Amino acid sequence: MDAKKPNGSGNGTKGSNEWRVKVGLAEMLKGGVIMDVTNAEQAKIAEKAGACAVMALERVPSDIRKEGGVARMASIKVIREIMATVTIPVMAKVRIGHFAEAEVLQALEVDFIDESEVLTPADEENHIWKHDYRVPFVCGARNLGEALRRIAEGAAMIRTKGEAGSGNVVEAVRHMRAIVSQMKKLTTMRDDELMREAKELGAPLELIRQIAKTGKLPVPNFSAGGIATPADAALVRRLGAEAVFVGSGIFKSSDPETRAKAVVKAATHFEDAKAVLEAHEELGEAMRGLDVRQMEEKDMLSTRGW
Amino acid sequence: MKIGILAVQGDFEAHAAMLERLGVETAEIRTPAQLEGCDGLILPGGESTTQLQFLREEGLADAIEKFAKQGGAIFGTCAGAILLATEVQNPEQDSLKLLDMTVLRNAYGRQIASDVVSGPTKLKSEPLEMVFIRGPIIERAGPSLKILAEYAGKPALVQRSQIMAATFHPELTDDTTVHEHFLSLVAAGASQAAGSAKS
Numbered sequence: 001m002d003a004k005k006p007n008g009s010g011n012g013t014k015g016s017n018e019w020r021v022k023v024g025l026a027e028m029l030k031g032g033v034i035m036d037v038t039n040a041e042q043a044k045i046a047e048k049a050g051a052c053a054v055m056a057l058e059r060v061p062s063d064i065r066k067e068g069g070v071a072r073m074a075s076i077k078v079i080r081e082i083m084a085t086v087t088i089p090v091m092a093k094v095r096i097g098h099f100a101e102a103e104v105l106q107a108l109e110v111d112f113i114d115e116s117e118v119l120t121p122a123d124e125e126n127h128i129w130k131h132d133y134r135v136p137f138v139c140g141a142r143n144l145g146e147a148l149r150r151i152a153e154g155a156a157m158i159r160t161k162g163e164a165g166s167g168n169v170v171e172a173v174r175h176m177r178a179i180v181s182q183m184k185k186l187t188t189m190r191d192d193e194l195m196r197e198a199k200e201l202g203a204p205l206e207l208i209r210q211i212a213k214t215g216k217l218p219v220p221n222f223s224a225g226g227i228a229t230p231a232d233a234a235l236v237r238r239l240g241a242e243a244v245f246v247g248s249g250i251f252k253s254s255d256p257e258t259r260a261k262a263v264v265k266a267a268t269h270f271e272d273a274k275a276v277l278e279a280h281e282e283l284g285e286a287m288r289g290l291d292v293r294q295m296e297e298k299d300m301l302s303t304r305g306w
Numbered sequence: 307m308k309i310g311i312l313a314v315q316g317d318f319e320a321h322a323a324m325l326e327r328l329g330v331e332t333a334e335i336r337t338p339a340q341l342e343g344c345d346g347l348i349l350p351g352g353e354s355t356t357q358l359q360f361l362r363e364e365g366l367a368d369a370i371e372k373f374a375k376q377g378g379a380i381f382g383t384c385a386g387a388i389l390l391a392t393e394v395q396n397p398e399q400d401s402l403k404l405l406d407m408t409v410l411r412n413a414y415g416r417q418i419a420s421d422v423v424s425g426p427t428k429l430k431s432e433p434l435e436m437v438f439i440r441g442p443i444i445e446r447a448g449p450s451l452k453i454l455a456e457y458a459g460k461p462a463l464v465q466r467s468q469i470m471a472a473t474f475h476p477e478l479t480d481d482t483t484v485h486e487h488f489l490s491l492v493a494a495g496a497s498q499a500a501g502s503a504k505s
Contacts, residue, residue, distance in 0.1 A: 017422040024439045024478050025417055027317040028351050028384075050359040052315055052352065087397065087411060088353050089440065111440070113415035134418055242319075268314050268360065269336060 003192065022136035022156035025089065025112065027219040029053055029157075029243050033233065033267045034222075035260060036060050036247040039078060040085040049260030053089040053112065055245065056082045061118045061165025061301070062248035071119040073101040079108060083109055091138070096122025096305045098261070099132075106135045112157070113137045115150075117304035118164045118247075127305065130154030136269065142175045142302060144182035144211075145201030149306075151219055152204045160241070161302040162225015165248050167289030169232045171302055173227045174237065179221065180240040186212040221266065228253070228286045230266030230279035237270035252287035259283060307492060310335040310344035316352020318339035320477040322362060323382040324485050336360075338369035346379040346492035349386030351439065351475055354411070357385055358400060367402060374404050379492040381485075387471035388442050395445070404469050406448030407461075413443035425457035429483050436462060436474035444473060454487070468495045 032052025037043040058074040059067065073094050083090045089111035093103040096115055101122070102285045105113050115128055117140050129156035130137040140161035141147035147158045160179070162172030182201070186208060189197060194212055198205040210218060223241030227233055228249035236244055244267050246260075253259045262279035269275030297303065309325055311318045313334035319413040322332045324346075335341055347370065349357070361367040374380055391409040394401050398412070414420070417440055424433040434455050444461045447453060455463035455472075463472045463484065468491045476484035 014350070020422055020437060020478065021417075021420040021439055024317075024437055024475065025420065027320055027478070028353070028439055030317060030319065030352075031313065031315040032353065034354055047355060050315075050356045052356045083416075088355060089417065106418070109416045109418050136417065264359070272336075 016157070016236075018134060019156070023219050025136055026138070026157035026273070029089070029222075030220055031268055032243050033264045034091065034243065034245045035081045035250050036245070037082060037251070039224070040081040042256070043082045043090075046260055047086045047088050049257060050264035051088060051093055051260065052243070054082060054086060055091045055093065055114060055247075056110070057093055057118075060248040060251060062252050063165075064118060065165045065299070065301075073105065076104070076108060079105075083108075083110070092099065093119055094128070095119040095122040097121060097126050097128060099128045102128055102133060102137075106133055109196075109212055110201070115139050115155075115185045116153065117161055117301050121304050127153055130156075140302070140305065141179065143178040143201075144198055145203045146306065147179055147217060147221075148201065148203035148207045148211075151207060155157075155219065157220050157222060158223040159224040159245055160236070162223065162227070163290075163292050163295075164225045164301050165250075166292055166295075167228045167249060167287040167293050169235060170292055172223050172227060172236055175225070175302075176223055176236055176239045176241055176306045177249070179217075183211050183215055183217070187215045205214070226289075227263075228289065229283070230276055232263045233267045234264050234270040237267060243267065248287055250276045253285065255284040307331065307345050307489070307496070308333060308343060309346045309348060309489075309492065310341055310349045311350060312357065312366070312386070314366070315356045316350040317475070317477060318348075318350045320475070321348045321350050321383075324477045324482065328482055328485060328489065330489065335366075338365045341369050341373055342367060344373075344378070345496055346381070346488065347373060348488075349380065349382035349389050350477070351384035351386065354385040354388040354394075354399065361389070361402070362381050362400070370402060371404075374469065377468060377495050377498065379488065379495045380404065380470070381395060381488040382471045383475055383477060384439065384441055387444075387473050390469065390471045391444075393446075393450075405464065405466055405471055406450050407444050407464065407471075408446040409442045409473075410445050411442050413445075414438060414441055416440065423457060425455055425462055427455035427463065427483075429454055429487050434463075434483065435479050435481055436476075437478040438474050439478075441473050444471075465491070468492070
């Protein structure tokens with residue numbers, strides 16, 4: 001990247017092919033489960049259980065929540081070990097707005113970067129201009145406006161924010177329903193109503209017009225944040241998620257290997273209640289969940305970023 | 307004509323969209339029973355390790371082998387090509403062994419090496435646009451395989467009678483050439499089956 005250009009100076013000349021392979025990788029992950037892992041051993045378990053990708057991080061969200069302090073990009077040593085251990089794509093998180101961490105992860109050649117509210121934000125005003133990178137980005141969103149702002153910045157995949165590390169699916173459900181119903185509304189609107197909607201949502205008109213036509217995000221739409229059981233995975237898939245991220249839900253449960261496999265099964269057979277039942281049969285105890293309504297605003301991770 | 311698309315994990319929707327453009331009926335395949343009544347089957351891109359798990363544990367592998375034996379047409383892209391190979395390396399991995407070839411997984415490197423390129427093809431006079439995403443390389447193609455397209459000196463699209471594999475993703479382009487060729491194999495298989503039923 002040219003040092004004189006500010007972060008956010010454009011898409012370069014070979015934008016279109018680059019964009020296609022970025023969204024292309026997101027397409028390849030559809031129907032699957034992306035699992036948070038903190039070391040190579042967990043990554044191996046995730047891959048063996050059928051995860052379609054892993055997210056390398058230093059602490060899972062529920063531990064970040066418990067231990068507090070500043071949560072940053074994971075240690076390079078750990079990410080490298082994970083990359084060397086599994087053959088599936090390896091994702092890693094950067095702090096919101098921390099484009100230097102993102103450059104480091106790109107130099108490391110991770111397959112996907114998550115600009116994530118789970119880490120402590122580095123910039124409370126600006127997100128990363130993601131068009132500048134060859135590595136694709138995923139970003140969290142609570143509603144359609146937020147999703148489209150991230151896509152306009154270059155995110156090649158959107159996931160609901162949910163409430164990470166809570167073991168409570170309620171926020172992921174809220175966010176997925178919001179995104180899907182706002183898209184549906186756009187498809188019913190007249191052309192002359194779309195500008196006002198763009199203003200209300202705080203989203204680029206061009207993307208609003210596109211969704212009014214297609215009823216879909218221009219990038220894959222996944223779900224994350226609080227998914228802890230196979231039925232949780234089936235629920236968000238039924239509501240429109242094209243794949244799921246499971247964070248603390250796997251390795252904070254009493255039975256990571258069985259649970260990882262069960263969630264993978266349910267994410268694929270989400271429309272088949274018998275298969276989801278089978279996925280639940282062998283399970284032990286899920287992670288302990290938090291009542292999001294008892295949480296204070298300062299403890300919510302989903303309100304980070306805009 | 308109805309084409310099944312393995313939908314356990316991967317870019318099955320991109321294939322469905324391509325076939326819809328060509329006016330062909332599609333069905334998402336997640337169980338062996340859903341394969342009944344399909345004239346062709348697509349094994350999409352995605353993660354071959356994930357897909358393999360479903361194939362092995364839910365009876366899909368047997369169903370696909372039976373489908374191939376009965377003359378059903380099969381087309382695998384990227385992960386799907388890996389599943390069809392007789393031998394998989396980097397690392398070694400189980401497969402359906404329906405095409406005599408050796409495939410190296412993630413052979414171009416990580417996502418940063420993914421790219422849109424073009425290469426010569428026997429299917430049309432212009433070069434074929436190829437989208438590679440963490441793509442494999444066909445290191446060895448057995449004598450039974452016809453090589454229909456190449457990239458950088460390696461086979462990228464191969465065929466043996468009604469079974470075909472691509473290391474790239476024609477479903478992520480606007481070019482319908484490769485899918486149309488697959489549909490011609492499906493149609494040829496169907497008329498052959500009808501012929502043998504008559505005789």
